[in-house]
Amino acid sequence: MEEKIAVQIDDLTVAYNYKPVLWDIDLAIPEGVLMAIVGPNGAGKSTLIKSILDIIKPIAGSTKIYGKSYKKQRSLVAYVPQKGSVDWDFPTTALDVVMMGTYGSLGWIKRPGQKEKKAALEALEKVGMLSFKHRQISQLSGGQQQRIFLARALVQNASIYFMDEPFQGVDATTEKAIINILKELRKAGKTVIVVHHDLQTVPEYFDWVTFLNVKKIATGPVKDIFNDDNLTKTYGINYKVSIKQ
């Protein structure tokens, strides 16, 4: 079967100082998958996403979005950073943060108008946060902040979504709400790539998985490669996980 490749990574190597964080990564992510990136702390999961998004410059290698550089395909990509990467005491409201998702398509100087506001309100509704639209962001709970970040990415109306630990520090209700939205995105033909920590939920949530620990250990459909062998190779200990399928 001929699959369309959404993200193609070749020979990617990234280092901050002397130690490589990512070493010679080759990875092809097919269109329309809901993929988890798993690996221990310091495995380079966030770095991988940030390299694809051109936030971090790699030492070597290339990343392509539908065959072209990120710079050219920016409008096809949306990003949900780690919740802890920003200061939530910043003087602004939930609606305003979601509106930021429209800034990219607006470009320089042009201000968001009614159309952008409408899109932002719809996204807020989708994540169940419409009644919090005028809330100062510091007064939101961790789960609500995560939903706001998700809404901001939804507004970008992209084809490929990158999410850095969207389930971190959220309660079970929010986790369910978020995963339902991710599954909806996949159903609509979008590609969703998620840095994930909870190995127990991988088979339930995702259909594709990449094992990463500085080097790429394995990548493919969850049902084929999510096994003790790959987990042990990635985490370095004899890992046993009960897989519910």
Place this chain on the structure above:
Amino acid sequence: MDLQEYIELVFTDYTLRTITLGTAILGAICGMLGSFAVLRKQSLLGDAISHAALPGIAIAFLVLGTKNSAAFLLGALVSGLIGTFWIRGITRKTHLKSDTALGLILSLFFGFGMLLLTYIQKQPNANQAGLESYLFGQAATLLESDVWLMIIVTGISLVILLLFWKELKLLLFDPEYTKTLGFNTKFLDILITTFIVVAIVLGLQTVGVVLMSAMLLAPAAAARQWTNNLAIMVILAAIFGASSGVLGTAISASHNNLSTGPVIVLVAGAFVLISFVFSPGRGLLFREIRFRKNRNDLQLHKTLSFMYDIASTHEDISHPHAIKILNNFQGFTRKSLQKLEDKNYIKVHGNMWSMTASGFHTAANLYNQLVKAEEDE
């Protein structure tokens, strides 16, 4: 000169009007741009830049041999910018953290500047008198041309601020996300930093190298207390800054010409203090009041619900009970009983209490109400 005399003089006396206008505009632009420094968590950068400007002023004097405020501005600008780039270079190229880099550059440049100043003072050049006023500022030396320069710079930065408002807000909140959307963060970064440097350099003559950073940070810190909206914060900071300038000048002029810079900074400090204590949302006073009120209410409610548990064991809810049986409940006092009676939740007769229908009803719905109030907030 007393304050009333001063107010009359502001409208008639040319010099005083120039100085007042100058400090007001300076305060406004510093407040405006200071908001960005505070929100970028680069508060100390202002301090480093202003100290780093001193050698530039001294070198400008050494080169020209006369005092020329335009040349001083240029010298301060160049050495301030060099200091800034070194700080950025140190943090990027070494393992040192930014506080170390800031402290290092601040002291080195200031030390070098002081060295040059003392060297200049030893020179037989009569022109050097007054150069040390750049340490603590001297508003009296402001000329009309200086004020015009401030107006122009403020106007330009205002236009740029409005033009790139969306991008700057995005950068302040989430720099990496800004980058993924395709905005040139390096350009925006340099834009903000340059304006902060320019504001500092403009203020050196009035407020001085040592105190300049307070001028930048105090109005912004005060403004943050009153609002959760970035635009309002920037406007408020400008107003606080301008008021500090005007009030500071007035106080210093009406009190035997106290040094203007320190007075302006102290007035700005007073704004911060007042804001920290009295602002409604984040202020210490109202927070304490809210905290106490909530605790008292909660205590009262706990007492009421304890009584409710007792009363509901009886068929007649208003059956009298001995006050003594409340004794094993922590947190109950005579005063809280009195309060409950005032609210008509209970009735007290001597050593007995009984619940009213309204008290019973309130207690029954208490938990639901508390949960609902939380949701509504």
